Amino acid sequence: MAGLIxxxxxxxxxxxxxxxxVSVTIVEAGPCAVLQIKGxxxxxxxxxxxxxxxxKKSRASKAEKGHAGKVGVEVAP
Structure with a gap:
């Protein structure tokens, strides 16, 4: 399966x-971080x-911060 995020x-x-x-859509395709691999x-x-x-850190829940922190990804720059 091919796709774009x-x-x-x-x-x-x-x-x-x-x-x-011709109408076209402008899409920002940025880097994606692997947060979890389910087996x-x-x-x-x-x-x-x-x-x-x-x-924004103030908008992220404690669960989101913890989940991203486990793999070393910052919620906000």
């Missing part, structure tokens, strides 16, 4: 070789939990 920044348009306007033996299924972006 990002944040929509806006919309704009570009022109093709015939001069026809079939312990969780019953296989999955990867990714983190993207940042959050």
């Amino acid at each position: 990002g944040k929509k920044m806006g919309m704009t348009r570009i022109f093709d070789e015939n001069g026809v306007a 079939r033996s312990s969780d019953g299924y296989e999955a990867v939990q990714l983190g993207f972006g940042s959050k």
Whole structure:
């Protein structure tokens, strides 16, 4: 499965070789941190939990701070 994790920044348009306007979406695709790897033996299924972006420390819950801190990822820059 192929995919992209990002944040929509806006919309704009570009022109093709015939001069026809084409609507496009601008997506910020940033680095993602692997927060957790779930295994079939312990969780019953296989999955990867990714983190993207940042959050103000005052807006992050204690659980979010702890979960990110376990893998060495800061909640806010």
